Amino acid sequence: MASPRVARPLIGDHPSMRKVLRVVDRVGPTDSSVLILGESGTGKELVAQALHAASDRAARPLVPINCGAIPAQLLESELFGHVKGAFTGASQSRPGRFELADGGTVFLDEVAEMSPALQVKLLRVLQERCFEPVGSDRSVSVDVRVVAATNRDLEVEIEAGRFREDLYYRLNVVELQLPPLRGRASDVPKLAAFFNERNGTHRRRAVAGFSDEAMAALVAYGWPGNVRELENVVERLTVFCADELVELEDLPAKIVRPRMPKANLPLDLPDDGVDLRAVLQALEERLILQALQRTAWNKNQAAHLLGLNRTTLVEKLKKRGLLQPHASA
Ligand SMILES: Nc1ncnc2c1ncn2[C@@H]1O[C@H](COP(=O)(O)OP(=O)(O)OP(=O)(O)O)[C@@H](O)[C@H]1O
Numbered sequence: 001m002a003s004p005r006v007a008r009p010l011i012g013d014h015p016s017m018r019k020v021l022r023v024v025d026r027v028g029p030t031d032s033s034v035l036i037l038g039e040s041g042t043g044k045e046l047v048a049q050a051l052h053a054a055s056d057r058a059a060r061p062l063v064p065i066n067c068g069a070i071p072a073q074l075l076e077s078e079l080f081g082h083v084k085g086a087f088t089g090a091s092q093s094r095p096g097r098f099e100l101a102d103g104g105t106v107f108l109d110e111v112a113e114m115s116p117a118l119q120v121k122l123l124r125v126l127q128e129r130c131f132e133p134v135g136s137d138r139s140v141s142v143d144v145r146v147v148a149a150t151n152r153d154l155e156v157e158i159e160a161g162r163f164r165e166d167l168y169y170r171l172n173v174v175e176l177q178l179p180p181l182r183g184r185a186s187d188v189p190k191l192a193a194f195f196n197e198r199n200g201t202h203r204r205r206a207v208a209g210f211s212d213e214a215m216a217a218l219v220a221y222g223w224p225g226n227v228r229e230l231e232n233v234v235e236r237l238t239v240f241c242a243d244e245l246v247e248l249e250d251l252p253a254k255i256v257r258p259r260m261p262k263a264n265l266p267l268d269l270p271d272d273g274v275d276l277r278a279v280l281q282a283l284e285e286r287l288i289l290q291a292l293q294r295t296a297w298n299k300n301q302a303a304h305l306l307g308l309n310r311t312t313l314v315e316k317l318k319k320r321g322l323l324q325p326h327a328s329a
């Protein structure tokens with residue numbers, strides 16, 4: 001837990017990801033608190049590691065703690081430690097994570113799950129860099145940088161009275177919003193290649209590559225589980241298609257059949273004829289959606305793929321009420 005670690009690379013060329021990487025480069029070396037926001041699986045922990053690795057504290061520990069995974073009554077002693085006899089079962093004094101991280105970084109994962117009482121204590125650590133272990137009246141001073149993460153909307157939590165606004169401002173001196181993978185679908189091929197290569201190195205199993213259709217389906221899929229889901233899919237493929245080219249039918253069914261409007265699109269005139277207008281409309285809608293998904297809803301690029309100008313595309317979207325999905329898991 002407390003050993004210096006080698007930073008893992010953050011893959012991504014999409015402008016939204018480049019922006020994240022620029023902020024990591026700029027903020028990493030400072031002591032500023034950083035609040036990392038983003039859906040599950042978007043890379044919040046990876047970014048926390050990158051921030052730590054880019055700082056002067058890199059040789060000191062990065063100590064993570066998942067505030068949502070530890071029962072509330074234990075969290076305080078996990079964070080701040082306790083003295084012998086502080087509570088039943090406390091047979092010895094034990095340092096908390098803040099003390100273990102001295103000189104380094106504490107990563108408070110799922111920070112929104114922290115109880116109001118603990119939020120007050122955390123606020124004090126952020127303001128005064130000191131705290132009292134459970135059962136002690138002696139203050140401990142530490143030199144830690146705090147990086148926090150959550151996949152909740154903290155403004156909603158504040159509004160609902162579950163998260164302290166003053167703590168929010170202390171934590172988000174710098175705020176990093178990680179984009180969902182469906183918003184940067186152009187990064188999918190690079191990420192897939194990266195995970196495949198890594199599986200080849202670590203597990204000696206890799207696929208030979210992806211057919212164009214398979215890759216197009218991966219790019220078009222919505223990825224509710226974000227990068228973690230892609231990582232899992234690639235790992236499964238390296239087991240089932242080791243050394244082979246991944247074809248469309250090798251992919252999980254939910255990826256092969258993205259949620260497109262059901263269209264029965266005949267290429268030949270059926271015996272009982274067709275509703276030409278409905279068919280053409282369905283075909284148009286389908287191709288528009290594919291172009292939008294492939295370009296992560298970049299309307300300029302999508303219009304280009306369709307040989308339309310942007311205005312025409314936007315008009316069509318309005319007319320059909322097509323909106324960018326914000327689907328989540
Ligand atoms: N940009 C990226 N480049 C390479 N790997 C990534 C990237 N983003 C995420 N990953 C990988 O995806 C997985 C999920 O990332 P991570 O655990 O950092 O997400 P998270 O946002 O903390 O998710 P959760 O909210 O569920 O805790 C990890 O294995 C991580 O290494």
Ligand SMILES: [Mg+2]
Pocket residue numbers: 044045109
């Ligand atoms: Mg995480």
